[in-house]
Amino acid sequence: MPTVVNYALLESVLTAFEAAKKLLTTAQVALSPENLFREIRETAATLDCFTYDPSRQE
DSSP, X not given: OOOOOOHHHHHHHHHHXXXXXXXXXXXXXXXXXXXXXXXXXXXXXXXXXXXXXXXXXX
């Protein structure tokens, strides 16, 4: 049974991936090595604080 390939869908997915790659590259360049998260538990705790405790963001 032949498989139907939706080239328009594949092209739109490729376009989305290219846009995401550009955004990721921009974010990686913007972050200096001092700002990178190295400790997984500390990173998770920090992100949880910002996610679940909005008063800490002020």
